[in-house]
Amino acid sequence: MVNIVESDPRVSGVEYQLSKVEKIIVVLSTKGGVGKSTITALLGLALADKGIGVGLLDVDFANPTLHMIVGAPTHVELEEVMGVKPYRVDENLYILSPVFFAGDTSLPLRGQEDVDALLEILTIGNWEDINTLIIDTPPGLGDTQLTLFKLLRSTAKDKTRALAVTTPSQLSIKSLERSLPLVEQLLSYKPLVVVNMAGPDYLSRHIGEYAVAGVVRYDASLEEAIGSLDKIRKTKAYSDVMGIVDSIVRV
Amino acid sequence: MHEAAIALAVVREAEKLAKTLGTKPKLVEVVVGELQSIDLEVLGEYIRMNLREALPGVEYKITTEPPVLRCEQCGYEWRLDMNTLDPDVKEAIHFLPEALHAYVKCPVCGSRDLTVVRGREIRVRVHG
Ligand SMILES: Nc1ncnc2c1ncn2[C@@H]1O[C@H](COP(=O)(O)OP(=O)(O)OP(=O)(O)O)[C@@H](O)[C@H]1O
Ligand SMILES: [Mg+2]
Ligand SMILES: [Zn+2]
Numbered sequence: 001m002v003n004i005v006e007s008d009p010r011v012s013g014v015e016y017q018l019s020k021v022e023k024i025i026v027v028l029s030t031k032g033g034v035g036k037s038t039i040t041a042l043l044g045l046a047l048a049d050k051g052i053g054v055g056l057l058d059v060d061f062a063n064p065t066l067h068m069i070v071g072a073p074t075h076v077e078l079e080e081v082m083g084v085k086p087y088r089v090d091e092n093l094y095i096l097s098p099v100f101f102a103g104d105t106s107l108p109l110r111g112q113e114d115v116d117a118l119l120e121i122l123t124i125g126n127w128e129d130i131n132t133l134i135i136d137t138p139p140g141l142g143d144t145q146l147t148l149f150k151l152l153r154s155t156a157k158d159k160t161r162a163l164a165v166t167t168p169s170q171l172s173i174k175s176l177e178r179s180l181p182l183v184e185q186l187l188s189y190k191p192l193v194v195v196n197m198a199g200p201d202y203l204s205r206h207i208g209e210y211a212v213a214g215v216v217r218y219d220a221s222l223e224e225a226i227g228s229l230d231k232i233r234k235t236k237a238y239s240d241v242m243g244i245v246d247s248i249v250r251v
Numbered sequence: 252m253h254e255a256a257i258a259l260a261v262v263r264e265a266e267k268l269a270k271t272l273g274t275k276p277k278l279v280e281v282v283v284g285e286l287q288s289i290d291l292e293v294l295g296e297y298i299r300m301n302l303r304e305a306l307p308g309v310e311y312k313i314t315t316e317p318p319v320l321r322c323e324q325c326g327y328e329w330r331l332d333m334n335t336l337d338p339d340v341k342e343a344i345h346f347l348p349e350a351l352h353a354y355v356k357c358p359v360c361g362s363r364d365l366t367v368v369r370g371r372e373i374r375v376r377v378h379g
Contacts, residue, residue, distance in 0.1 A: 003379035005268045008372065012267065013260025061349065083256035084346060101347040108352055108364050110323075116371065117349035124256055124346055 013123035015155035017083060021055070023132045023249065024156055026148065028183065028191070029165045031175040032139035035196035036165050038222065040136040041069040042241040043163075043248065045229060047132055048092035050245065055086050055130040056095040059148065060138035061107045061117050067097040071227040074099045083124035090229055096125050111143045118144055122151065132249065141179055149186040162191035163248060166207070168198050177208045192248060214244025253346060254290055257373060258297030264375045266305050274379035279311040284370040285333055286318045288345040318370030322357035328368065329358065 018024065027040045040056060048054045058066040067074070070089045078100060079085040086094035098107065098121065109117060127133055138144055152160045162183060166172040176193065184190050192213040195204065204212055216237050225231035232238050261281055269276040279302060283289055291313055298311050318331040333341065336354070343350040348371050356363055 003272060003274050004376050005272055005379075006374055006376040007264055007268060009257070009260040009264035009375045010373070012263035013256060016259060016263060017256070078346075080253055081255075082259070083253060098347065098350075101343045102350040102353040103343070105353045107349060109349055110366060113349055113352075113367065117347060120347055120349065123260060124253060126256070 008119075010119045010123045011151065011155065014119065014151055017122060017125055017127060018133070018152075018156040020127045021130050021133045022159060024152060024160045025132065025134045025248070026137060026152065026160065026162045026187075027134060027165060028137045028145065028162060029139055029172070029176065030141050030179040031166070031172045034165050034167050034172055035216070036139070037066045037069060037136050038237070039163070039165050039194055039196055039216065039241070040066060040134050042216070042232065042238055043245065044093055044134050045070070045090070045232060046238065046242045046245045047249065048090060049233070049242075051092065053092050053129055053131045054094065055125075055127045055133045056093070057086075057121070057125060057133060057135045058095070058097040059118055059121065059135060059144060061098050061109055061114060061144075062138060063106065064098050066136045067095055067099055069226055069232075070095055071229060072097065074104045076100050081126055082128070083126040085126050085128070086130075093229075094130060096121065114143050115147045118147055119151075141182065146186070149183070153187060157188060160187060160189060161248075162187055162189055163213070164191045164193050164210070165196050166193060167196055168202055173207060180208065180210055194244070194248075213247050214240070216240040216244075254293040255297050257287075257289065258294055258301055261298055261373070261375050262301035262305050265302070265377055268375060268377040269306055269309075272377055272379045276306055276309050276377050276379055278378040279306070279309055280376040280378060281311065281313045282316055282372070282374040282376065283313060284316045284318060284348070284372045286331075286344060286348040286351065286367065286371045287373060288333060288341050291315070316370045316372075319368040320355070321366045321368050322360060322362050323364040323366055324362035325357060325360040327357055327359040331355065331370075
């Protein structure tokens with residue numbers, strides 16, 4: 001009798017690579033342009049400045065921008081050890097971006113290939129010596145997000161956290177209210193909310209049944225700080241994030 | 252090495268698969284799409300080392316699958332010759348096969364809207 005079983009080894013690979021980190025934070029929003037990449041970078045830098053080893057991963061294959069914010073070049077030499085080591089941008093801050101492989105262009109990926117790219121980058125990323133991995137996702141709730149949530153739930157459930165970003169606009173809030181119950185169910189975890197680009201008087205503790213972990217004010221100086229960690233450290237937005245870091249990672 | 256990470260994933264997966272087999276595993280077959288541009292000798296060596304501990308006595312075999320691409324704009328389908336690619340491109344694709352979309356164009360209409368029909372994947376088969 002011929003007896004053959006077959007499967008894709010990458011899920012096992014992802015499980016192995018993610019077993020190296022203590023905590024994973026997925027930054028998400030169904031609405032675009034609300035500040036996911038900015039908050040990912042600020043949160044990563046704030047944690048790194050507290051002495052924690054942080055890895056940033058950009059899984060926005062159509063439009064990766066995280067590397068720009070933290071000032072990583074497009075062409076880098078990555079060390080090949082059990083996959084690839086992320087690129088170091090600061091003492092405790094590392095990043096892995098699709099641009100390191102595909103260069104500065106949009107990748108025209110259809111659904112399955114988007115999923116393949118996600119699986120691949122998670123299989124090769126070696127997060128050894130990293131404490132907290134922060135994943136910047138593209139906007140929406142499609143192939144990338146659904147696959148990522150499923151993977152994290154099956155390989156790293158107990159250490160996965162989700163951070164939903166919104167602006168104070170009711171359009172963004174509505175988008176969040178619609179999607180968070182779904183995200184919660186898919187991840188088996190209640191996402192935290194950060195309200196970004198808020199006015200000076202903005203105050204809110206809850207969005208629906210979800211706690212607002214922090215408010216980050218609109219800060220016009222951020223634009224000029226893109227690409228320089230030292231300049232970012234001087235922004236109000238960075239101080240705001242520094243002030244809420246504990247409430248985000250404690251949970 | 253990238254090959255080391257893949258080999259580890261392959262052997263871990265083979266271990267899981269072997270448990271579902273119902274009979275004693277005899278052979279681990281690894282199907283490698285050429286798009287991965289993996290060094291097969293290096294991969295084989297890592298698999299051999301890991302397999303020895305995980306599933307002692309089980310043989311392994313690596314088979315390759317040449318890449319076939321399809322243009323979604325004009326429908327042209329062709330076999331991509333990896334040797335025609337620039338070494339830098341090969342290196343990028345080695346890490347992230349989807350990076351090919353940044354470099355490869357349809358030879359007929361020039362579109363980058365391509366689908367990989369075959370030759371991308373890595374699959375593990377455990378034979379009992
Ligand atoms: N607190 C803030 N104050 C001022 N500008 C901000 C703030 N947060 C983000 N921005 C700016 O808003 C724009 C969108 O931010 P960002 O790219 O981080 O959003 P995103 O959610 O990642 O977008 P996408 O959905 O396209 O991935 C950027 O120009 C960014 O510099
Ligand atoms: Mg973004
Ligand atoms: Zn074509």
